[in-house]
Amino acid sequence: MRVSVLQENLAKGLSIVGRAVQSRPTLPILANVMIKTEEARLQLSATNLELGITCWIGAKVDTAGDVTIPARTLQELIATLPPERVDMDLDSRSLTLHLDCAGKTANIKGMEAGEFPLMPDFDAERALSVPAQAFKEMIDQVVFAAAKEDNRPILTGILARFDDNTLTLAAADGYRLAVRTIELELGVGGRTVEPMIIPARTLQEISRIISDDDEEVLIAFPDARGQVMFSLGSVVLISQLIEGKFPDYEAIIPRRYETTTLLYTKELLAACRSSEVFAKDSANTARIVIEPSEVNTMPGRVLVAGRSQEKGDAEAPVDASIEGQGMEIAFNIRYLIDVLSVIREEQVVLETSGSTAPGVVRPAGRDDFIHVIMPMSTGR
The missing domain is CATH 3.10.150.10 (DNA Polymerase III, subunit A, domain 2)
Known part of the structure; x- marks a missing residue:
């Protein structure tokens, strides 16, 4: 096998397939990445028998061939090379891959490609x-x-x-x-x-x-x-x-709510992050206090509170439009942060039915995403 590729393309391909390589594989061959020429491309494959990834990169193929090379060794080596052309030449008798890039050379010992687990062909038509x-x-x-x-x-x-x-x-x-x-x-x-x-x-x-x-x-x-x-x-x-x-x-998703709270996503997320500083010392438990306004022309508010017995506490108020009765419920603040971090909409809806019922978070104006969080006990 004699083939040439660009260093940046090879590095990117190895980083993609390398995620399928286990640090301590059950079989030595599973620590390797398979390198195989295919017309004007180079195929890179890795697997741990549960997950397999194959990536193709452009290449100049002078002589066809295949081999498996220790994935981590090859990936670490390629990362040290300059963004130039990498020439690879395989000695088929010793299964040693010789690499040359901008005057830098290396030799890596490999294993037969025939020992590598077969990957099924992708059926694009179906x-x-x-x-x-x-x-x-x-x-x-x-x-x-x-x-x-x-x-x-x-x-x-x-x-x-x-x-x-x-x-x-x-x-x-x-x-x-x-x-x-x-x-x-x-x-x-x-x-x-x-x-x-x-x-x-x-x-x-x-x-x-x-x-x-x-x-x-x-x-x-x-x-x-x-x-x-x-x-x-x-x-x-x-x-x-x-x-x-x-x-x-579907049986877990609540079908009715006593209180619906509309908030700005970024404001609620910021309040949660402030409270997390202290809540993480209490199993991430944070109190969410929903306070409807007593005057219709004024917004209500949601208070997000985190407390640590040793370090102190924090409270962050957020203006909100609230329909229903006020209540207090405790959530794992990390769970709230996780879901708020993946909502792109400007506003978010929080639906609750009391301190012992699951709460629901969803983007305002959308019904294709719903997140249910079980409440936590505050020990009160």
Whole structure:
């Protein structure tokens, strides 16, 4: 194999596929990235058997070939090289890859490409199309609500449900729930797509990979494999699905509210961040005091209060338009910050029904995104 690529393209490709490499893989070959020539492109692939990523970059191919090279070693080396042309020449007998860039040379020992796990081909003809930027926003608005611990593996994933022309993503960790929907222009084309649970990490990687120039994400389902594949032009990602039944999230969403509070998103977010300074010493518990105005011509207010037994306390008032009765409820302030940080609308609605009922946060004027937060006990 003899091939030439630009250093910046190789570095970018390695950074993308490198996220599928485990620090301590079960098999030595899984610590490697596969390098394979393909016409006027160079294919880079990495996998941990649960997540696999393939990326193609432009290249000048003099001699075809393939090899697997230790991913971290190659990535660290390429990062030290100047933004010039990188010439790579493989000694097929010793499986040593020689690199030359602006006079700097290196030799890296590799392994046979035939030992690398096979990746299924992406079937673009049977794939579903989702607008890239909308899909990225969807992911960002639900992925943080997935469980981080493996106590309930099903909750470390995100439910993806295709219904006619609608795609729904839902994530929950037992304390909060995020649900986001989007209308698909082409729909599912009359096909039946069963609900699936995609690892949250997989969708996080998709969100990172989507660039401002990407117009669509293609989603395909390899036959009888329990896998899902995503294609973004020069990048293909394949992931195992999580087996099991996702909780009935619709039963968690409150159907009625006693109080509806309209606030400016940035003002509420700033108040939450101020209170978090002290609330984080009390399991992130913060009091939300909703105070309707006694005079119709004056705005009501919401008081966000955080307290630490050792450090002190903070209170931040926010003007609000309030319909319903006043009340006090405690939330994990981190959860409020998480959801407010991904709402782009100028105003946000907080719907509550008392100190022991779940609260709902959603963007004002939209019904395609809803976030439910369970209340906390203040010990009073």
